[in-house]
Amino acid sequence: MKIVLINPPIRTRDxxxxxxxxxxIIANIIRKRFRDLTIHFIDWNAHRFTENELVSLLRSLxxxxxxxxxxxxxxxxxxxxxxxxxxxxxRAIILAGGSAAMSVPELLLQHSNVDIVCNxxxxxxxxxxxxxxxxxxxxxLSNVKGITFKAxxxxxxKTASRPLIQDLDIESDMPAYDLLPMEIYLxxxxxxxxxxxxxxxxxxxxxxxxxxxxxxxxxxxGHSVEFIKDVIMYLKRKYGVQFVxxxxxxxxxxxxxxxxxxETRNRHxxxxxxxxxxxxxxxxxxxxxxxxxxxxxxxxxxxxSGSPRMLKSMRKAITIEQMERAVQLNRKYGLPVPVSFILxxxxxxxxxxxxxxxxxxxxxxxxxxxxxxxxYPGTELFEFALETxxxxxxxxxxxxMKLGDARDFVINLTDSFSDEELKNKxxxxxxxxxxxxxxxxxxxxxxxxxxxxxxxxxxxFQLSPEDRVHRAQHGAIDLF
Numbered sequence: 134m135k136i137v138l139i140n141p142p143i144r145t146r147d148x149x150x151x152x153x154x155x156x157x158i159i160a161n162i163i164r165k166r167f168r169d170l171t172i173h174f175i176d177w178n179a180h181r182f183t184e185n186e187l188v189s190l191l192r193s194l195x196x197x198x199x200x201x202x203x204x205x206x207x208x209x210x211x212x213x214x215x216x217x218x219x220x221x222x223x224r225a226i227i228l229a230g231g232s233a234a235m236s237v238p239e240l241l242l243q244h245s246n247v248d249i250v251c252n253x254x255x256x257x258x259x260x261x262x263x264x265x266x267x268x269x270x271x272x273x274l275s276n277v278k279g280i281t282f283k284a285x286x287x288x289x290x291k292t293a294s295r296p297l298i299q300d301l302d303i304e305s306d307m308p309a310y311d312l313l314p315m316e317i318y319l320x321x322x323x324x325x326x327x328x329x330x331x332x333x334x335x336x337x338x339x340x341x342x343x344x345x346x347x348x349x350x351x352x353x354x355g356h357s358v359e360f361i362k363d364v365i366m367y368l369k370r371k372y373g374v375q376f377v378x379x380x381x382x383x384x385x386x387x388x389x390x391x392x393x394x395x396e397t398r399n400r401h402x403x404x405x406x407x408x409x410x411x412x413x414x415x416x417x418x419x420x421x422x423x424x425x426x427x428x429x430x431x432x433x434x435x436x437x438s439g440s441p442r443m444l445k446s447m448r449k450a451i452t453i454e455q456m457e458r459a460v461q462l463n464r465k466y467g468l469p470v471p472v473s474f475i476l477x478x479x480x481x482x483x484x485x486x487x488x489x490x491x492x493x494x495x496x497x498x499x500x501x502x503x504x505x506x507x508x509y510p511g512t513e514l515f516e517f518a519l520e521t522x523x524x525x526x527x528x529x530x531x532x533x534m535k536l537g538d539a540r541d542f543v544i545n546l547t548d549s550f551s552d553e554e555l556k557n558k559x560x561x562x563x564x565x566x567x568x569x570x571x572x573x574x575x576x577x578x579x580x581x582x583x584x585x586x587x588x589x590x591x592x593x594f595q596l597s598p599e600d601r602v603h604r605a606q607h608g609a610i611d612l613f
Contacts, residue, residue, distance in 0.1 A: 157308030202231035215246035325376025395427035439492025
């Protein structure tokens, strides 16, 4: 059997910055388990091939199974990709995973040439599928847990659910970095400078935000610190990595694990700098002090709103007081304060918008990361949009085809604003906060950035205009 894994393009207005963790982990597991199989990895997102270039590449390969997937914004790409694959090899089996597939499995199967959707974590599922298909490409899949597939008679069959992985160290793996065009990712910084790579060290989130899709369950499951250490040491040795951007939903969820990581970093790779996300109800002074002393250069927060009423309706489980405390702690220890907000949640009105603006002004925060509320499939917000008729089952495919980055307006979930009023409100809020934002002097800014990044700070002063826009929206390294 010959297998091709394809990472489809996402956020093409920006440079490719995030490695395809899930797909690269699956690639590593397959090649370790099936050493006699031929594997090719096509990183369409990193190389940004044209469709003609992709077709030429696929025609040069032989393949029986194609594995692909990604976040929900690549849904439309999966449809186009499946058509391309079947035109080249009609007998090939196409397996799709990630939220683009598992959040709408029936929809994707009905509107594409995808054959199988992986409903959940793929490590065990893919191994079972390859075991079956390598001997018989038309094997019966009904006993493979955790999939939805097209039967020969055209029916869609959903099999029994597969339990979540309990031990990520044992049952999962590190990404197959050697199959990726690492130089592309290493030069396109996420938060840090130098040779910067992202890493996801855990799955699961114990919180219940209405706008968030959380397929990995509510129980936090993390790789051991020893595993994380081995990955970082490997990345440092093989690729000269200097900065790690942790992309976990809740990297700080378990304080003891966080502190163990900090101790391990200081002992084994003290020259590696890093960043992570935080949560206003979890951080305290001991945490911020410890991570800062352990090379952390950025702790970002999803505040979402300055309105207590809106925070409650989102089920954020944080308070205005906790948010302000997080801001104060970051500043006390010389960390920037990158924060994100959401505009247009159900119940949003002029008063709640004003509260968000006043919160930012009071705490001298920017609104560079103000997103539009977007009901992604699988979220409680999505169910709200269906129940209120803002999305219909009949029009669901067309709606999902439009989904992209949450910075783009897609749908109005409020009763207080028209579409145009909501889009205008976004500009109004950003401009109002911008007028009152007081940045540090250039001298003080440079001083703090040098204190955070050391020798790597020189790259800050050489950022291109494009990268400055990205940093403003994502890293916010200069928002002290």
